[in-house]
Amino acid sequence: MRIAIVGLGLIGGSLALKLTEQGYAVFGISRNLMTCEQALALGAVQACGTELAQLQAWDPQLVLICTPLEQVLPTLTALLPYLSAETVVSDVGSVKQPIVRPATQLWPLFVGGHPMAGKTTQGIQSAEADLFVGRPYVLTPIAETRPQTLEILQELVAVVGAEGVFTDPARHDRAVAWISHLPVMISASLITSVSQEVDPVILELARTLASSGFRDTSRVGGGIPQLGLEMARHNRQAVLANLRSYQQHLQQIETWIEKEQWDGLSQFLEQTQREWRQFPVNQPQP
Amino acid sequence: MRIAIVGLGLIGGSLALKLTEQGYAVFGISRNLMTCEQALALGAVQACGTELAQLQAWDPQLVLICTPLEQVLPTLTALLPYLSAETVVSDVGSVKQPIVRPATQLWPLFVGGHPMAGKTTQGIQSAEADLFVGRPYVLTPIAETRPQTLEILQELVAVVGAEGVFTDPARHDRAVAWISHLPVMISASLITSVSQEVDPVILELARTLASSGFRDTSRVGGGIPQLGLEMARHNRQAVLANLRSYQQHLQQIETWIEKEQWDGLSQFLEQTQREWRQFPVNQPQP
Numbered sequence: 001m002r003i004a005i006v007g008l009g010l011i012g013g014s015l016a017l018k019l020t021e022q023g024y025a026v027f028g029i030s031r032n033l034m035t036c037e038q039a040l041a042l043g044a045v046q047a048c049g050t051e052l053a054q055l056q057a058w059d060p061q062l063v064l065i066c067t068p069l070e071q072v073l074p075t076l077t078a079l080l081p082y083l084s085a086e087t088v089v090s091d092v093g094s095v096k097q098p099i100v101r102p103a104t105q106l107w108p109l110f111v112g113g114h115p116m117a118g119k120t121t122q123g124i125q126s127a128e129a130d131l132f133v134g135r136p137y138v139l140t141p142i143a144e145t146r147p148q149t150l151e152i153l154q155e156l157v158a159v160v161g162a163e164g165v166f167t168d169p170a171r172h173d174r175a176v177a178w179i180s181h182l183p184v185m186i187s188a189s190l191i192t193s194v195s196q197e198v199d200p201v202i203l204e205l206a207r208t209l210a211s212s213g214f215r216d217t218s219r220v221g222g223g224i225p226q227l228g229l230e231m232a233r234h235n236r237q238a239v240l241a242n243l244r245s246y247q248q249h250l251q252q253i254e255t256w257i258e259k260e261q262w263d264g265l266s267q268f269l270e271q272t273q274r275e276w277r278q279f280p281v282n283q284p285q286p
Numbered sequence: 287m288r289i290a291i292v293g294l295g296l297i298g299g300s301l302a303l304k305l306t307e308q309g310y311a312v313f314g315i316s317r318n319l320m321t322c323e324q325a326l327a328l329g330a331v332q333a334c335g336t337e338l339a340q341l342q343a344w345d346p347q348l349v350l351i352c353t354p355l356e357q358v359l360p361t362l363t364a365l366l367p368y369l370s371a372e373t374v375v376s377d378v379g380s381v382k383q384p385i386v387r388p389a390t391q392l393w394p395l396f397v398g399g400h401p402m403a404g405k406t407t408q409g410i411q412s413a414e415a416d417l418f419v420g421r422p423y424v425l426t427p428i429a430e431t432r433p434q435t436l437e438i439l440q441e442l443v444a445v446v447g448a449e450g451v452f453t454d455p456a457r458h459d460r461a462v463a464w465i466s467h468l469p470v471m472i473s474a475s476l477i478t479s480v481s482q483e484v485d486p487v488i489l490e491l492a493r494t495l496a497s498s499g500f501r502d503t504s505r506v507g508g509g510i511p512q513l514g515l516e517m518a519r520h521n522r523q524a525v526l527a528n529l530r531s532y533q534q535h536l537q538q539i540e541t542w543i544e545k546e547q548w549d550g551l552s553q554f555l556e557q558t559q560r561e562w563r564q565f566p567v568n569q570p571q572p
Contacts, residue, residue, distance in 0.1 A: 116495055136495050167491055175491035178480040183503040186472050188558040189535040193528065194464040195561040205453055205461035207565050209402055209422050215567045216502035217469040222562025225555035232543045232551055242479065243540045247533065249475040254529045257518045265518055269511035272474040275481040276508025279493050281501045 001155070004029060004060040006052070006075055008039050010119060011092050012066030013127030016044035018160045021129050027058040038124050056082040062152050064113075065091040069230050072099050076106055083107065088152045094176060094227075095234040096140045096169035104144050111149040112140040112169060114176075115162060120223060130161065137162035140169045177238035181231035182246060185239070187221025188228065190214075287441070290315060290346040292338070292361055294325050296405060297378050298352030299413030302330035304446045307415050313344040324410050342368040348438050350399075351377040355516050358385050362392055369393065374438045380462060380513075381520040382426045382455035390430050397435040398426040398455060400462075401448060406509060416447065423448035426455045463524035467517040468532060471525070473507025474514065476500075 001024055005012045008030045020026045020043060028045035029052060030036050036048035047058070052075070055063070063083065065075050072091045083089070090113040093099055100112040116136045119126050137157040141150055157164040167175070197203040221228075232239050256265040276282050287310055291298045294316045306312045306329060314331035315338060316322050322334035333344070338361070341349070349369065351361050358377045369375070376399040379385055386398040402422045405412050423443040427436055443450040453461070483489040507514075518525050542551040562568050 116497055118499075135497065138495065165491070165494060167487070171485070171488050171491055174483075174485070174488045175495055178483060178488075178492040179496040179500040182479070183476060183499055185539050186476060186536065187503055188555060189532055189539060190469060190472060191558040191561050192535050192554070193468070193532040195558075195564065196531070197460075197464060199457070199460070201453070202457050202460045202464075205451070205457055206464040208451060209424065209461055210465040210565045210567045211402055211421065212567070213404075213469055213506045214465040214565065216505050217473055218562055218565070218568065219502050220499045221558050222568060223559065225552060225559055228555045229548060229552050233546075233548060236543055236546070240540065240543055243536065243543070245482070246475055246479040247536060247540070249478050250472065250529065250533060250536075253471050253475060254526065254533070257522055257526055257529070260519075260522070262515060262519060266511060266515050268478070269474060269514045272477040272481075272507050273509065273511055275477050276504055278481065279496045279500065279504070281496045281498070282504065282508060 001025070001062060001152075002058060002060045003027070004055045004058055004063045005045070005066055006055075006063065006079070007066035007068075007071070008035050008044070008048075008124045009066060010122050010124070010126050010131075011115065011117070012064065013039065013042075013044055013124035014117075014129065014131040015064060015066065015092075015115075015160065017042065017127050017129040018132070020044055020046065022159050024159075027055065027060060029055060035124055042124065042127070044124065044127065052078050053082055055079070059084055060087060062156065063087055063089045065089065068226070069093045069095060069099070069234050073102055073106070076103055076110070080107065088149045090149070090153055090156075094180070094231065096138075096172045098234050100140055100142055100169040104142060108144065109146055109149050111145050111153055113153060114138040114140070114172065115160070122224060133161035135162050136165045138165045138167060138172055140167060140172050142168065173235050174238045177231075177235050177242045181235055181239045182242045184220045184223065184228045184231060185243060186246065187218055189221070191218050191221050287311070287348060287438075288344060288346045289313070290341045290344055290349045291331070291352055292341075292349065292365070293352035293354075293357070294321050294330070294334075294410045295352060296408050296410070296412050296417075297401065297403070298350065299325065299328075299330055299410035300403070300415065300417040301350060301352065301378075301401075301446065303328065303413050303415040304418070306330055306332065308445050310445075313341065313346060315341060321410055328410065328413070330410065330413065338364050339368055341365070345370055346373060348442065349373055349375045351375065354512070355379045355381060355385075355520050359388055359392070362389055362396070366393065374435045376435070376439055376442075380466070380517065382424075382458045384520050386426055386428055386455040390428060394430065395432055395435050397431050397439055399439060400424040400426070400458065401446070408510060419447035421448050422451045424451045424453060424458055426453060426458050428454065459521050460524045463517075463521050463528045467521055467525045468528045470506050470509065470514045470517060471529060472532065473504055475507070477504050477507050
């Protein structure tokens, strides 16, 4: 299968590395010539160009749009003149509702995708062929989605070693708001709250004493600002709803502590310990 | 030096293991005979008893009270008849203000301590001799603290491989409220918010898709309920103040998203990324 990857960042670069390794013919497109040169040097792509028009000569059966979220629809629109009638297109955006329906209207052979993998570093220099191994790869078909798009994407999911998860765009967005977007906001607020401590001795002490608990709770809030902003902008309704629900629980904790209702807090913490274990990622690794 | 350790859980057991390994004569006290037998079998202690009175025959120069927080003062009170005039006493409680002054009044050779180390598992079976290596060990002398207590504790800190940090009980409690106690409350609220999602398909999807970001942000909220309760009860004022400050920042985020004020959110996330790097624990390991 001939594949084109538009956008050679961490995700696009990692997909390119793995697909090339698995014997696929991969063409890369990056606006940045240096990124193209890096992709070629890493052996991630067989050929690379800086213009979408160059993709036409490659005649790919699958085009993966791996740009930042706000570039997905503009990129697809700009790609349309260069796609052949049977070319399947997918994206890797972390929010699906604003993309899937308009993209399917632009190109009926579109299906939304979201490989759930990441790193704290960005760019093709951080790319890893095995980034997706064992990770969920969400596909979000809608009623209008053509079956052949799913066949090709399922092959992709299998080849990169991921686990295919099927859902609709709205449910995807609400689920990732819970487990990915809300954590960024609550973690960022933790960092800022501590950092605005007015007693400089306490602030310095807090920084000195911070250990693995603080490191873990603050990690996603200290991440790449553009990603947090993208989540909030493009998944605004779900993030807002989840923030409000979250604040109610936090307010309840404050009330228990304020009123010294220790039974309430105790039962709550016992419940969170039980609920925490319901997440496969929190279960002990075999 | 002859040392007695009262309470052979994770912290007491780890201190006992290290001190025995370093050639000190360690006597253990646990209310639970099985724990004594385990401590002896592990080689953590040279002798062990279930009664505080047994400590008298050991005539220790240092007694470390490693019980849960609410047992520190009752244990010290019960110990008084068995201490010789020169015995130094310290504790390992995670909150210092409620303990240090009353304990010093009970026994002038008392100094508060807090070795900042932990694990997700409890009990002597989880003990590790090197649990404290490279970790901060806070000592909280007050005006009444006798100098010889600090000399002995500084020896202890050095022997277990920790880094001594000196501060007063109030500042200790406010700093750990920021970096240890507040994270538990915000992490627990995250777990419960997600777990109370009313659409079972979204809940299941959220659990399936949760990955390292959620795992890290939710970790301390899924921990041992008694520890979270202890923090809130005994460090109530600092935890309440921090919860309130935290909620203001979260409310600000909600407002930016609600009003689509993306510049505000963007600057905030850039700031949290910078602030995050100010914590030594978040800096790349050499």
